[in-house]
Amino acid sequence: MAPQNDNITTVAVIAGGIAGLATALNLRDRARAEGRDLHVTVFEKGSAPGGNLQTIRQDGWQLEWGPNGFLDNEPATLRLVDRLGLREKLQCSSDATAHRFLLVNGRIQEIPTSPKAFLKSRMMSTAAKLRMAAELFIPARKDLGRAAEDPGTDETIDQFGTRRLGKTFADIMLDPMVKGVFGGDSKRLSLAASFPRMVELEKDYGGLFKAMTKMARKKKKEGKSGTDAGPSGVLHSFTGGMGSLIDAVVADLAADPLAEVKTNTDVQRISREDGRWMVATADGESSTFDIVIEAAPAHAAARHLGHLDPVFADHLAAIPFAPMAVIALGFSRDAVTHDLNGFGMLVPTQEKRDLLGVLWTSSIFGGRAPDGQVLLRCMAGGYGNPGFMDQTDQEMTSVLMSELRPLLGLKGSPEMVRVIKHTRAIAQYVPGHLARLREIDQVTAKFPGLYLTGSSYRGISVNNCVKESETLAENVMRDLAVESGHTRTEAL
Ligand SMILES: Cc1cc2nc3c(=O)[nH]c(=O)nc-3n(C[C@H](O)[C@H](O)[C@H](O)COP(=O)(O)OP(=O)(O)OC[C@H]3O[C@@H](n4cnc5c(N)ncnc54)[C@H](O)[C@@H]3O)c2cc1C
Numbered sequence: 001m002a003p004q005n006d007n008i009t010t011v012a013v014i015a016g017g018i019a020g021l022a023t024a025l026n027l028r029d030r031a032r033a034e035g036r037d038l039h040v041t042v043f044e045k046g047s048a049p050g051g052n053l054q055t056i057r058q059d060g061w062q063l064e065w066g067p068n069g070f071l072d073n074e075p076a077t078l079r080l081v082d083r084l085g086l087r088e089k090l091q092c093s094s095d096a097t098a099h100r101f102l103l104v105n106g107r108i109q110e111i112p113t114s115p116k117a118f119l120k121s122r123m124m125s126t127a128a129k130l131r132m133a134a135e136l137f138i139p140a141r142k143d144l145g146r147a148a149e150d151p152g153t154d155e156t157i158d159q160f161g162t163r164r165l166g167k168t169f170a171d172i173m174l175d176p177m178v179k180g181v182f183g184g185d186s187k188r189l190s191l192a193a194s195f196p197r198m199v200e201l202e203k204d205y206g207g208l209f210k211a212m213t214k215m216a217r218k219k220k221k222e223g224k225s226g227t228d229a230g231p232s233g234v235l236h237s238f239t240g241g242m243g244s245l246i247d248a249v250v251a252d253l254a255a256d257p258l259a260e261v262k263t264n265t266d267v268q269r270i271s272r273e274d275g276r277w278m279v280a281t282a283d284g285e286s287s288t289f290d291i292v293i294e295a296a297p298a299h300a301a302a303r304h305l306g307h308l309d310p311v312f313a314d315h316l317a318a319i320p321f322a323p324m325a326v327i328a329l330g331f332s333r334d335a336v337t338h339d340l341n342g343f344g345m346l347v348p349t350q351e352k353r354d355l356l357g358v359l360w361t362s363s364i365f366g367g368r369a370p371d372g373q374v375l376l377r378c379m380a381g382g383y384g385n386p387g388f389m390d391q392t393d394q395e396m397t398s399v400l401m402s403e404l405r406p407l408l409g410l411k412g413s414p415e416m417v418r419v420i421k422h423t424r425a426i427a428q429y430v431p432g433h434l435a436r437l438r439e440i441d442q443v444t445a446k447f448p449g450l451y452l453t454g455s456s457y458r459g460i461s462v463n464n465c466v467k468e469s470e471t472l473a474e475n476v477m478r479d480l481a482v483e484s485g486h487t488r489t490e491a492l
Helices: 018-034 075-083 115-120 126-137 157-165 167-182 196-205 208-221 243-254 298-308 310-318 386-390 393-408 433-444 462-491
Strands: 009-014 038-043 055-058 061-064 090-092 100-104 107-110 235-238 259-262 267-273 276-281 286-289 291-294 321-332 344-346 355-359 373-381 416-427 450-452
Touching: 009 018, 009 267, 009 276, 009 286, 018 038, 018 075, 018 243, 018 259, 018 462, 055 416, 061 321, 061 373, 061 416, 075 243, 075 462, 100 167, 126 157, 126 167, 126 208, 157 167, 167 344, 167 355, 196 208, 243 259, 267 298, 276 291, 291 298, 291 462, 298 310, 310 433, 321 386, 321 393, 355 393, 373 386, 373 393, 373 416, 393 416, 433 450, 450 462
Parallel strands: 009 038, 009 291, 038 259, 100 344, 291 450
Antiparallel strands: 055 061, 090 235, 100 107, 267 276, 276 286, 321 373, 321 416, 344 355, 355 373
């Protein structure tokens, strides 16, 4: 129970996914550092905390329920890793991951990583390659960076790719990349909300090639290599899988007398009562808090907060989610003809398959499969193919096996199959998302002590959630300091 004491600030964090847990930890750390008595209660609906971050171990296999890993280019996540003493358990992906593949014209083809390899590649026609090169001469749009104020200027990822690099590039490279990251459809996602960096590059440098050249030149001057233009960074996980991050945060909060993580606690409604926040749960309990941080997915937040304002009811509920099936297949090494020397393969829509992509998980991280076996992680469904989810586990497996068998030279049946169905896997930032967030933010600001966070809003990755947890904790502490200042002034 949160302490009912006038001198202590009580905070309810709704949902114990990585967004909620990292926010709770950051808040406790900041409160401790500032000498403020602050108690945090995390309410989690599931029987275990972590949301999508859960690692499953069965018969020597180690599988991920959700994320496979995170890129090491976000300092906030690495700070969290260090804060939790997890550096030694950090696991870097293997060098094989430099090789990434696409299914193009029914053949697995490696994505070229150098200009020379690109010119030699048979993935695109010469005309398509020339169209890509013409990007240098395409002027930047004049209305970039205005998607929040003027949703009419919000371009889809496909429109951006086609405009700057040509239709073939958009179809062969961008479409599968969007499926791999968002389980999404490049024709239905906002570029500004999903890949804000791309908008910045066009705005600041006039185009992508110009940006890459200028940034490479600048780095060379500084004695560094690379460009910073793309989502650089190396994929990392932990030897015990992504669940290790959750276990460590939860253990830290459990050891803290001013923190509590309540599982099997389904929040139903959050209301304002006498200047405080009342959190009511499905078991009929309710308790009051000074501050509420809503970190559940937007569709759940709409149910909790919708009665407070129609913007919450309508806009939070309107953020769509892609359904996704993750199907882990384990094989004896000699039952797979393909060398699996790489990260995996993504499948463009034009290939007309149910498979969105397959990661060669045991080639990426050691310790994921028993000796002499290999682990494949298939993704199917997604925003573009929700009907796939209506099938039984056996039907899904059989469809994917029939698609993969000729491509990877699979012999016989898998020795291990695990089907994980995410009915609402990943938030889809559709055109108008930034304008929608603007309205949600304006309404949230009218309710003192209410904050929204999580992957539904400003970035779907683990890195985005962890980064936002730092900023949010800082904002909460700043608002508390301002409020204490006011109270002190009023008392004088
Ligand atoms: C299949 C898949 C693969 C992914 N791969 C990657 C990847 O490789 N790298 C990466 O960075 N990201 C990846 N992601 C995205 C990543 O999982 C998310 O960024 C992250 O897990 C989102 O965290 P969250 O806390 O916002 O939400 P979630 O993890 O969804 O947690 C939300 C929590 O809210 C709880 N909740 C809901 N309703 C209530 C309620 N009424 N009361 C209390 N609690 C409630 C839920 O039980 C859940 O625990 C992947 C996602 C999926 C689904």
